[in-house]
Amino acid sequence: MKPSQLAKQLGFRTLNELADIADVTPRTLVNWSVSNPERYLAIMLGAAAVKHSYLTMKIIQSPQ
DSSP, X not given: OOHHHHHHHTTOSXXXXXXXXXXXXXXXHHHHHHHOHXXXXXXXXXXXXXXXXXXXXXXXXXXO
């Protein structure tokens, strides 16, 4: 699966959005998907956890 496809499945609009959270370039993510798949997957899942945690806190803290 391409990094951009995985990013979309994890809830990101683009690979760039995920790369911003991970503080790496999209090209680095693509390179890691080939050269270091364990790091790549950890970064992808970690970024997804950060995004979902942020969204959850935003929902909890919003006035009802």
